Amino acid sequence: MPNSISSADRSQPITRKTQPAEWLLARIAGPDRSAAIMGDLAEMAQTRGRLWFWMAYARTIVETGWRVSFSFVLGCAIFSLIDWLCGSHRIWLVQALRLGRPHMMLHISPYLWLFLYSVTTPLWFTAPFVVARYGIRDRFVRLILLFTFVMTCAMDYPHRFTLLFVSVTLFAAAVSLFWERWRKPVLVFAATVGMGTAAYLVISRSVFWGFWYFGHQYHRNGFDGFAAPHLILWIAMWAIALSSMFIITFVCARMHRRLLERPAATDRTIA
Amino acid sequence: MDPERTLGEFEQIVLLAVLRLGDEAYGVTILDEIAAKTGRNPAPGALYTTLHRMEDKGLVTFRDGSPTPERGGRAKRFVTVTREGRTALASAQSAYRSLLQGLDLLDAKLFGGAYA
DSSP: OOSSOOGGGGOOHHHHTOHHHHHHHHHHHOHHHHHHHHHHHHHHHHHHOHHHHHHHHHHHHHHHHHHHHHHHHHHHHHHHHHHHHTSGGGHHHHHHHTTTOOOOGGGSOHHHHHHHHHHHHHHHHHHHHHHHHHOTTOHHHHHHHHHHHHHHHHHHSGGGHHHHHHHHHHHHHHHHHHOHHHHHHHHHHHHHHHHHHHHHHHHHHHHHHHHHHHHHHHHHTTOSOOOOOHHHHHHHHHHHHHHHHHHHHHHHHHHIIIIISOOOEEHHHHO | OOTTOOOOHHHHHHHHHHHHHGGGOSHHHHHHHHHHHHOOOOOHHHHHHHHHHHHHHTSEEEEEEEEOGGGTTOEEEEEEEOHHHHHHHHHHHHHHHHHHTTOOTTOTTTTTTTTO
16 A cells, blocks of 8 residues: 555645644654644545644643643752752752762762762753653653752762763673663663753853853953853753753753654554 | 552443444444444543553553545554453453442432432
């Protein structure tokens, strides 16, 4: 059975101008699902009319897409909360949670600190995002939650960082090699965390090198020091965070759909 | 999958409609079947959200059919209830039957004579 039909057969008036609409739906529901939904709506619209088609389409977009939007907003909110808690004015809260133990972060290499920060910070968005998006039953979500917990602890106790990181990595590698049901979740997990870290590292370094460069130029022109206005720094920080979040969302959704969601069988595979 | 997993009312309706339709169950026919048998007219979006959620839970699977002109050349996506889906549905229906046992829903005492 052919998988497509001639262009003459695609001449139904209701389906001619729906390509942008289908593209938008595919971003939310995935290409296979969106094609089937648009086909169903087009078929039903033949007896119900164009207005019904667009009303049904709008409701479908809202009902299908609310979870994605909600997950993203929740991830941003939790990220902001943790970021706010870690601010210098609220450090007493973190200190209280740490039960008064001294903070070790200042005694480690700045490169290790940068690495820790770049891995862990995007996870504070990723963890709530994937919990709301895919649910706690998803193995990939459980891996992300475990890793977020471990890395947050490692940030607080960096002298134990190496042991924790090596343990988790070995655990994940062993699971992915010997337990088939975890192999794909580990791949999605690795891609999401890897891309999140890389995005955060590259974007944040680029922005801060930009600030350093302008500060350097400012100094060379005979001015003393350079202090970026608070608002610009705030916008830069959020631009870094949001860019990383969009990249994480994109990679996570793509990999999850490709590896962890069941593809539809076709007539050929059934036969 | 956990056989004790609870199903929502609409999930049960959709699963029953899919089972009734057999090999012809896809979005349009499921909506028609639900409308014909229950008098409800669920929104297509609600049906797709439920079907996709049940797919993620492993209760249903999909297979692509052939493209048709009235669908703008798009293929139908037929739904099949998995063994886990049947188990979950049977479990939910069994719970209903247990609760109904010994009750006469048309009993005048229970409904203030409305059905007397």
